[in-house]
């Protein structure tokens with residue numbers, strides 16, 4: 001009731017933004033059909049096809065098309081999504097180049113295709129990716145290894161909370177709990193070693209590869225050790241509520257709420273526009289729109305999963321955040337390819353640029369507000 005009332009009060013804005021998304025993306029879907037975009041150059045999508053095919057964001061373009069298809073059922077989105085999925089097949093050619101972000105790459109693209117169309121080849125791609133994710137589990141250290149490379153065998157990064165839904169899904173699909181069990185181990189490790197008591201998070205944790213003990217933490221893409229990279233906090237916020245949705249374990253809901261409280265209280269200090277790092281110096285003022293879009297999706301899911309009297313906090317925060325970002329940072333020009341501006345790769349590089357997953361999570365959030373229960377994760 002409270003949730004629906006708040007949605008109804010904002011109905012006009014939600015419908016207008018969805019219409020703007022559809023108007024612009026139905027054009028861009030055709031213009032960028034043969035690309036896998038990451039950012040734009042002079043308003044035009046680049047493409048990660050070719051040498052960059054294993055780049056971690058390469059599922060988001062197809063995933064964005066599926067979100068739009070879920071909300072409109074227009075063929076233009078399905079055709080571009082199907083094409084993006086075929087382009088991404090080249091990433092399976094050398095599996096040694098794959099990493100823990102195979103959930104981002106296939107679960108929300110191929111997985112969405114399977115959910116929305118029943119395409120069995122898409123289901124197979126998602127399962128294959130889940131198998132590679134599971135193969136990164138270190139039995140003695142009890143964690144899923146994040147990146148490849150010589151000196152980081154013991155590293156976990158909070159972002160992987162968004163990859164483990166692929167493991168919950170794979171277990172359901174094949175009727176075997178072993179994928180889910182590893183996901184649960186990962187979520188428990190992240191709750192213990194990444195999430196701090198105040199709801200901020202460590203981006204990177206280095207573990208002893210034999211015992212799993214924490215050796216040290218790193219600031220990663222945030223400002224410094226002990227600060228809080230806002231996108232990492234957003235990955236955790238959305239990741240823990242997704243783990244709750246898949247498992248109904250109360251501890252994951254409580255953890256998502258704790259992170260949400262930290263995230264929301266930091267937004268209040270900056271007119272609802274997220275900084276790159278919630279503990280960065282006053283100057284320069286660096287923002288990251290992607291953190292806001294991811295967090296908005298998580299806040300909406302928390303609102304759906306808490307008792308009636310708690311819903312208002314989370315759904316109001318999500319709408320305030322999305323409205324602030326839409327007003328300040330959305331580009332609705334149809335002759336330019338990106339929508340959400342002011343994304344930031346990391347505190348030290350890639351400042352204030354459009355990034356494909358900003359558009360993806362913004363659209364996913366608006367689709368949720370429209371009332372769709374399509375959950376690609």
Ligand code: GLY
Pocket residue numbers: 056159221231345
């Ligand atoms: N997963 C890497 C990032 O969020 O930049």
